[in-house]
Amino acid sequence: MKIQRRILADVLTRDGETAVVVTGRVVRLSDLSALVFALTENPVEVEDLARALEAELGAPEGRSTLDATKDAVSDLIRHGVLRPSEQPAQ
Amino acid sequence: MDGGADQGGHDHGEGFVDLVSTCVGRRRTAPVGVGDVPREAVGLRHTEGRVQGLKSSSHTGDTPQGIGELTQPKDLGGVFWPGLGDAQPMTQGDRDDDVGSVEERGRHWPTLVSVGLSATAPQLCRHLGIHAASDEAGNTRAGEVQGARVRANRHEGGTTFGVGRARDVGRAHEEDAQRLFDSLGPDSHQLRLTALTVHARRFRWIWFGQVRGHQSAQPNRRGPFVSEVLRLHGLGAVVEVRCTGELAAETANAMRVSWTRCLSPAGGGSGAAAVEAEPLEVRVDHPSQLVRRLMLTTQDVTRSLIAARAGELLMFHAGAVSDPASGRSVAYVARGGTGKTTMSHLLGQRLGYLTDEAVGIDSSGAIHPYPKPLSVRRPAQPEIKDELSPDALGLLPAPENPGINRVVLLDRVAGTAGVEVEELAFMDGLFGLVEQSSALPELPRPLHQLADLIDGSGPVMRVRYAEAPDAADVLGQLVEAQA
Numbered sequence: 001m002k003i004q005r006r007i008l009a010d011v012l013t014r015d016g017e018t019a020v021v022v023t024g025r026v027v028r029l030s031d032l033s034a035l036v037f038a039l040t041e042n043p044v045e046v047e048d049l050a051r052a053l054e055a056e057l058g059a060p061e062g063r064s065t066l067d068a069t070k071d072a073v074s075d076l077i078r079h080g081v082l083r084p085s086e087q088p089a090q
Numbered sequence: 091m092d093g094g095a096d097q098g099g100h101d102h103g104e105g106f107v108d109l110v111s112t113c114v115g116r117r118r119t120a121p122v123g124v125g126d127v128p129r130e131a132v133g134l135r136h137t138e139g140r141v142q143g144l145k146s147s148s149h150t151g152d153t154p155q156g157i158g159e160l161t162q163p164k165d166l167g168g169v170f171w172p173g174l175g176d177a178q179p180m181t182q183g184d185r186d187d188d189v190g191s192v193e194e195r196g197r198h199w200p201t202l203v204s205v206g207l208s209a210t211a212p213q214l215c216r217h218l219g220i221h222a223a224s225d226e227a228g229n230t231r232a233g234e235v236q237g238a239r240v241r242a243n244r245h246e247g248g249t250t251f252g253v254g255r256a257r258d259v260g261r262a263h264e265e266d267a268q269r270l271f272d273s274l275g276p277d278s279h280q281l282r283l284t285a286l287t288v289h290a291r292r293f294r295w296i297w298f299g300q301v302r303g304h305q306s307a308q309p310n311r312r313g314p315f316v317s318e319v320l321r322l323h324g325l326g327a328v329v330e331v332r333c334t335g336e337l338a339a340e341t342a343n344a345m346r347v348s349w350t351r352c353l354s355p356a357g358g359g360s361g362a363a364a365v366e367a368e369p370l371e372v373r374v375d376h377p378s379q380l381v382r383r384l385m386l387t388t389q390d391v392t393r394s395l396i397a398a399r400a401g402e403l404l405m406f407h408a409g410a411v412s413d414p415a416s417g418r419s420v421a422y423v424a425r426g427g428t429g430k431t432t433m434s435h436l437l438g439q440r441l442g443y444l445t446d447e448a449v450g451i452d453s454s455g456a457i458h459p460y461p462k463p464l465s466v467r468r469p470a471q472p473e474i475k476d477e478l479s480p481d482a483l484g485l486l487p488a489p490e491n492p493g494i495n496r497v498v499l500l501d502r503v504a505g506t507a508g509v510e511v512e513e514l515a516f517m518d519g520l521f522g523l524v525e526q527s528s529a530l531p532e533l534p535r536p537l538h539q540l541a542d543l544i545d546g547s548g549p550v551m552r553v554r555y556a557e558a559p560d561a562a563d564v565l566g567q568l569v570e571a572q573a
Contacts (some may be wrong), residue, residue, distance in 0.1 A: 012537035017517045024531040026524045028517065 002085040003049070003073055005040040022080040029081070032057070032072055036082070043085035046073060318342035322352040322391055324460035325405070325450040327398035329367035329391055337374040344384060345372075348477040351443075351461035351487065367398035385475045388465055392448055395460065400529035403450040403458065404539055407526040409434040410449045410457060411441035412492040413569050419457055419492045420568045421449045422553070423526045424500035429558045431464050433500070436562040438485030441569060444492055448528065453539065455546055457492040461485075494547050496568040497523065500561070501554040509561050510554040516541075519550025 009021040018034035020027050029037060032053070039052050050069035060068045076082040318333045320342060333341040346353065355364060372387045374380050396405055409430035412419035424430050434446035445460040452458065463477035464485075480487075499514070499522045514522065520540050530536045544550060551568070555561040 009531065010535045010537040012520075012541055014516050014541065019517065019520065019537050021531055021536060026521070026530065026537065028521055 002043040002045050003040060003077070003082050004043040004085045005037050006081060006083050008081070011037075020081060027079055027081065033076055033081070036069075036072055036076060040082060046070060049073070320345055320349070320353070322349055322395075323355050323364060324352050324391070324445075324458075324462060325395045325399050325403065325448065326458040327365040327367045327395045328355070329394045329398070330369040331387065331391065332369065332371045333374070334371055335373040335375040337377065337380060340377075341372055341374045341380065341383070344380065345387070347482075348384070348463035348479045351480050365398045365402075367394040370394060381474060381476065384477050385465065388463060388475075388477050392460075392462065396448060396528045399450055399458075401532040401534075403452055404530075404533070404536075404543060405448060405450045405528040406497075406523060407447070407528065408449040409446045410444035410492075411437040411565075411569065412444055412457070412489050414442045414486055414489050416570070417489045417492045418495040418569055419444060420496045420498060420565055421451070421457070421494060422498045422500050422565055423449075423523060424502070425526060428500050428502045429561075430500065431466060432558040433562060433565065435464060435483060435485070436558060437566055438480065438483070441486060441566065442488045442492065443480050443485035444488050451494050451543065453542070455494045455543070457494055459488040459492065461488055494543070495570070496547050497543065497550050498565060498568065499523070499526075499550055499552045501552050502556065503554055504556055506554050506556040508555075509564050510552075511564060512552045512554070513549040514552055516544065516549070519544060522550055522552070 006022065011021075012019045013034070016031075016034075018029040018037060020029060020037070035053060035056060036049065039049060044052075046069060047066060050066045053069055054065040059065050073082060077084070318338050318341070320331045320333070322329050322331055331345065333339075333345065335341070370387065370390050372383055374383050399405065406421065406423045407425065407430075408421045408423040410419050410421040411434065422430060422433055431446045434443060437443075443461055444457055445462060446464050447462060448460050450458040450460065461480055463479055464483060465475040466478055468474045468476060497519075499519070520537070523540060523543075524530060530540075533539055553561050553564055
């Protein structure tokens with residue numbers, strides 16, 4: 001599945017942290033979520049995203065990079081930050 | 091005979107208004123009796139025991155064109171209703187000296203409204219600008235101003251005062267009704283004045299007035315149509331508040347006292363370009379309702395003003411004070427119950443009071459004051475807050491152009507020794523403000539506007555304390571501290 005970040009009302013990155021405005025709410029992204037957001041400007045396969053995250057952050061402890069990536073992606077889709085790439089951008 | 095409470099013991103007050111409302115609303119059935127008055131009736135006529143709808147008052151001679159009829163009508167005591175729509179003006183078929191019996195009047199004056207009054211007809215005539223001469227018996231003759239025609243007939247038990255339908259009774263409106271009421275003074279017994287707007291083709295206003303005699307045990311009733319209007323300024327917006335109900339005047343007077351600093355555009359940060367907020371109505375019918383209603387109205391006013399400025403200002407659940415000379419200000423952001431009002435009361439003794447509830451900051455860093463009443467909780471009744479005037483509490487007024495110098499997050503924690511002050515990391519401070527913001531997502535690029543605020547006024551500070559006086563000194567110093 002390819003995923004991509006949505007076009008959001010506002011995105012602010014400061015001191016390595018990112019805050020976004022999505023569906024009328026202000027959401028503070030974790031380090032991992034902020035990196036996923038940064039890497040999904042264009043549509044990307046989840047597996048490719050996982051490899052990019054591992055290259056940047058290293059492998060997570062106790063679980064596969066792909067599983068951790070899928071959990072993060074699901075979470076961000078639920079919060080409206082990401083979308084499957086076949087859906088509209090907003 | 092003429093109608094009214096003074097005659098024959100019939101209390102036509104409520105029924106009168108109901109009937110008038112019914113007629114004006116063109117309902118099919120009038121409540122005075124059993125029957126059916128058609129929608130196209132332009133008025134009602136009561137004569138010789140019969141109540142008929144009037145098709146038109148453009149009749150000639152003595153026979154109106156009646157349509158429909160009420161059977162078993164109540165004794166209306168000679169009360170008539172004005173014609174509407176196609177009815178002819180009263181100047182046609184005029185008989186100026188006809189102030190005789192109701193029946194006689196009814197045949198020629200289907201548009202005359204008569205009610206029972208106390209002896210205030212001359213006052214009413216003068217107030218409406220209607221000039222009428224009185225005869226020796228105290229009866230007034232017809233007067234006419236701007237097409238309004240008046241009959242007043244003094245009789246045992248009171249005076250009948252009637253206002254005829256007119257093409258245009260000037261620009262009379264509810265404020266006129268209120269002035270009319272106020273002008274009558276304490277000797278006017280009990281007045282109920284109902285003003286109705288009739289947007290028929292030819293008419294603007296039709297007045298009905300009734301003054302109950304001293305025999306009446308009814309309290310002074312103003313009716314639902316008499317109200318007082320206040321315009322309250324805050325956050326650069328203005329909200330119209332209409333006070334209604336039995337205690338409309340008392341409500342309005344109480345609000346004028348507590349909201350004194352919001353009554354002028356300058357006090358509320360408004361100018362010629364003040365944004366109009368959604369209007370409000372406050373109805374109080376019993377003294378037991380007043381305090382609670384005033385408390386709830388304060389909350390409603392705040393919501394209305396915030397809604398009016400959504401998308402235009404950064405707004406926080408916060409209090410704020412300002413140096414009277416420089417306008418440099420500190421905003422203390424906090425959730426409810428943290429002590430913003432107490433802090434405002436303390437700081438306002440030496441700094442200009444901007445607000446204790448909602449701070450609005452524009453993109454230039456200017457603060458739009460909202461010097462509302464301080465809402466102070468009653469110790470014995472914590473669910474009730476009294477709305478106290480800033481003037482009564484001795485708070486200094488807001489300076490002319492307050493600007494934000496520092497933003498603080500108040501953190502009240504029981505048991506805190508002294509005051510703990512901490513500069514927050516950027517995102518921690520930003521999200522602390524987000525949690526207590528109003529309508530933030532409606533702003534364009536709200537996060538960047540918040541960032542600009544923080545960059546301009548310095549890192550958000552968290553002030554942790556147990557008792558407000560401990561923190562007040564710290565906050566006062568922040569007013570002038572460099573960012």
